[in-house]
Amino acid sequence: MRLHLMTWPQVEAYLAHSTAIILPIGSTEQHGPTGLIGTDAMCAEAVADQVAKALGVVVAPTLAIGMAQHHMAFPGTMTLKPSTLLALVEDCLLSLVRHGFDRVLMINGHGGNVATINAAFAQTQMELDRLSPRPALRTRLVNWWETPEVMAASVRMFGDAVGSHATPPEVALTWALHPDLADPHPLVPAVAPTGAFFGAGDFRNSFPDGRIGSNPSLASPAAGEELLKIAADEMTRLASDFFA
Amino acid sequence: MRLHLMTWPQVEAYLAHSTAIILPIGSTEQHGPTGLIGTDAMCAEAVADQVAKALGVVVAPTLAIGMAQHHMAFPGTMTLKPSTLLALVEDCLLSLVRHGFDRVLMINGHGGNVATINAAFAQTQMELDRLSPRPALRTRLVNWWETPEVMAASVRMFGDAVGSHATPPEVALTWALHPDLADPHPLVPAVAPTGAFFGAGDFRNSFPDGRIGSNPSLASPAAGEELLKIAADEMTRLASDFFA
Amino acid sequence: MRLHLMTWPQVEAYLAHSTAIILPIGSTEQHGPTGLIGTDAMCAEAVADQVAKALGVVVAPTLAIGMAQHHMAFPGTMTLKPSTLLALVEDCLLSLVRHGFDRVLMINGHGGNVATINAAFAQTQMELDRLSPRPALRTRLVNWWETPEVMAASVRMFGDAVGSHATPPEVALTWALHPDLADPHPLVPAVAPTGAFFGAGDFRNSFPDGRIGSNPSLASPAAGEELLKIAADEMTRLASDFFA
Amino acid sequence: MRLHLMTWPQVEAYLAHSTAIILPIGSTEQHGPTGLIGTDAMCAEAVADQVAKALGVVVAPTLAIGMAQHHMAFPGTMTLKPSTLLALVEDCLLSLVRHGFDRVLMINGHGGNVATINAAFAQTQMELDRLSPRPALRTRLVNWWETPEVMAASVRMFGDAVGSHATPPEVALTWALHPDLADPHPLVPAVAPTGAFFGAGDFRNSFPDGRIGSNPSLASPAAGEELLKIAADEMTRLASDFFA
Amino acid sequence: MRLHLMTWPQVEAYLAHSTAIILPIGSTEQHGPTGLIGTDAMCAEAVADQVAKALGVVVAPTLAIGMAQHHMAFPGTMTLKPSTLLALVEDCLLSLVRHGFDRVLMINGHGGNVATINAAFAQTQMELDRLSPRPALRTRLVNWWETPEVMAASVRMFGDAVGSHATPPEVALTWALHPDLADPHPLVPAVAPTGAFFGAGDFRNSFPDGRIGSNPSLASPAAGEELLKIAADEMTRLASDFFA
């Protein structure tokens, strides 16, 4: 159930029996020469939709733009300042808690968001501590690609070529959603380099096509479908525990 | 062309011949007993997609959450603080201008966003004035439902029952997108009351089912399709002028 | 009644029978080669004083500095960041509401302020929603030069030469207040060019003497007196309705 | 010369031979049972006008609202948050320095403003340190009532009854400007109590009529005229040194 | 070398051959009935001092107050808002990079700080991206108690009773620094409960003496000395790699 496709009386009825909601978050950033700019948001949203279907839980609109400063040397990337993302997540949580949603699961598609989301969780709890009576709120952040079964499947499918940016698992998942956009042509080098980076210019110098340690040419719509199923099942179990 | 469905080399190629982009913005807020919570975002995005198709222009991800404080007494509504929305729009514009996008058309679905978006335009221009060399940036905000032909068609179709919130035009447009969600059952009163309001509690007291001056039961998927076509044609002309 | 010229027991007595207050706002910015830098503040304040006299209402100190970023290439202009103006207006409103003023009419002299003031209204209502008990507050913003009768009179007096910046109506009004500063010498071109602009440098390039579409040489103290009377009468009616 | 009463070409001409400007700042706050709410702003502005006349220096618009939180239990008082005043002063200074004003004298009418203004000076210098080339800017803050000759005259005129809020010197100065508002009727007690206070409620409990340690009944328009002359002469010398 | 105990010419000389610096950060928060409120800062500082001695690297002043909101129901705890800590760390990094320090290792003593510090790293890199020329800066955050050898030693020494707050390793380390403050008396229950918590009140309800899953009675000065040595050696190797 997408919150966007409900009416307010339907939300009111839902809240009478459940106070759980999923808030997906992604990023709008380059994903290598063949990956889609919306990869992170599309993956988080796809997993969230499956969990919602399995558990009958509401899904809030996906926050499609996150922290992508170090990708800014690649056209099409959009980024928020950490202070903006912090305020954005806090405002969302304060809105939800006012209606009585007290379990918010954020399914995240981008590692660069983690720190700021956790800071927003803390700031929101601090804000709630100031209200009387204090509304209860439990939040949890899960990176869809880092749960144990998804990681195991990723390694099983792609071995050393998973890498850490524009990875075959995330690229495959978006190709499962949009098979017409699949572009598995070989890249040079097949597996991108790895290493540290500091700042946007430094990133592009070190990783000229945007990938880090990955070979997304190994991705396919079929692999994406399989991964989405694994991720959805595992995340459903996690969500079910959290919402209990 | 959705930015989310492009790769960065495709954006780079696009920027070689066009620096135009559309940034839709909506809201996540109650739209009366039968209107969808995502109405404003869905309308803005639908019009933007039509313009993009007509002009071959890129569309950035829709900002789905806006300024909806006075709807907060209805469950499901989410709102940003003005200072958050201001920072969010500024960060988006500063991201785009860095890549060379210098014409940004914001197609807006919610009247409550207008003031803050314009403040964000001013703050962004001020920020750009501090850079050397100063990047050029032209921004424009258009409310899809307020262009002359859309307004004329709305009155022609729904007469006095257009109202100002949960209006038949916007509700019809979302039902054109999701005919299965159309719910034209008669409401009581048929046309909702009008009047001023100050704050969320006052709003719900004055407008108990969330509508202001409107009768969305007059909406239909067919009317929505017609309105979307009118809006898309008119907005395409406006966009074409702006991007020229 | 200027708030500045009252004592606190006088304000306390006033609040026992009226909770209305006017808060004028202007700008400190170039107004063409012959218009005064304080034009916007002086006009708003003059109209506010007339309304106050007619209705026996209190007038708070004029906020003389507003959003004037695109005039910054002309010496003497001062500007706030939108985030500063937002905080300034919010602080003023929160101060007034604490004493029981619950109807605040902002009479505005500068179009560039509108967006940010409206954002401040929204942010203030959001802030009040968090207090218990929630103080009531109604705010309204009126641009003195845009009310129907003032606009009609402006066109009747100056025809096509009203323009949109350093206009004969506003210049005339300040010359009515300071006849010794009237400077109606002919300008070249008589009517300034019009067009869009983005950023301060672009503005001065397009409008080298600061005017947009106007011919303030048509202004005169007599015309200003007439306009002030029209504006004062019309604004008094608007204010009377709002304060009722 | 009031900046508000100049045109931009006049400011441009002025800047060709002087880069000095005065920025008065006051407060909008209770000044005891007989003092005007605008006392602090009126005093600062009156002294600034005299200095401007003597030295031929430009005066920017008075910032009429300052830090008055501990007076908020008295109706009519308006206050900014320190963070707002900090941003307001910084924006003013950054505006002025852009035009080439590099000596800004702030003549202050309210002790509660001092800390935040000085913080704003530091933050502005920090901001300028980031620009290249770094604009030069010298700022000075002077409290008009604390210069040696004004203090000596105050004690000579009013002895122990000067006190620290709603003082006879400041009240007298405003009565010199508005003799019709002079209200020297005896107060009870003649001299108000003194002491520390913390927060607005505590202030009103300790000082029920708003005065601290003062007897403004000793004030008179004539005394105000004398003090204004002393203050103007002394401040002119200080300003002349600073602007040299 | 403590930065606080150096002169500026000594820092200048140091920068001629090394651009590395350590910035320790802790927290000021309850650590159970027998642990010190300054535990996190003391541990981070102690490890930093050992690394500094081993490598001849400068140590900046310890940031002693961090994110401790969920401990606020225990007296003595002090906490920053995430937005404050973000600004604090950013200001520190921007100060250091201006002098040419381009490798900053933050040794952290408190898990609650991690998210906000990482957000500050991102915000600082974003800020640096706006400067020209862009200063290089590499930052790394290491939690002293989570490095592999320290974790292994902790489990070896304390088994299941390590827990996650007021742990025997951190308590032991502070007792090694202050043997006179060691207080190993048995607690009831010996091992504290574990579980999730949301907000300060909830935390104290769930963990009435402040510990989570730990038995700090197992700590001793001797164990602390041993752990400090292990941590110092391991961190020295990590730091040496990072600074290379």
Added chain:
Amino acid sequence: MRLHLMTWPQVEAYLAHSTAIILPIGSTEQHGPTGLIGTDAMCAEAVADQVAKALGVVVAPTLAIGMAQHHMAFPGTMTLKPSTLLALVEDCLLSLVRHGFDRVLMINGHGGNVATINAAFAQTQMELDRLSPRPALRTRLVNWWETPEVMAASVRMFGDAVGSHATPPEVALTWALHPDLADPHPLVPAVAPTGAFFGAGDFRNSFPDGRIGSNPSLASPAAGEELLKIAADEMTRLASDFFA
């Protein structure tokens, strides 16, 4: 009693009979060719420790980094933005008042901090005014080197060579704490120049070795010990009055 060396039950017991606390604040900035970068923090902390010992009062962790922007041209200096320091001090005060500490004495080691600390006091009181019930809080700021007896002793010891930065009193006090770091070699010129400065670059141009008007070569550990005793005795009396 250092807060850092207490357990929370000890703080709870302390609060049962005293609500007083000392919060020292310094700066991390150059102190001339022979003075330590941590001079301001070390002095404030040393005086605070003596007062704490005399009165049995708790001392919170020293805020070691303050407002040092104009020293930023000297390596090793670290500075906060005023807005950061304001938030930092406010967060500290709000933390302490939550536990019932209602008398907070800030012992300050750096003149540049004064304005922002006072702004933070005002902002904190404003924040507390919004809570219900309003917590009481009294704050006081004392500069250790500006109390009458310390100033008299400084002049007696060092005459005209006290100056205003890197002064012999503060340098002597740190040498009393670290006699091994005393470096009284003659400087050229013996007494540093004085004058105004604006911005960091201007400061270093005017004061090339960092001193202003001082001759720290006159300092000695013995003089520092004497001054610390005088400062501690005088501050103890001031603190005793404030805490009463």
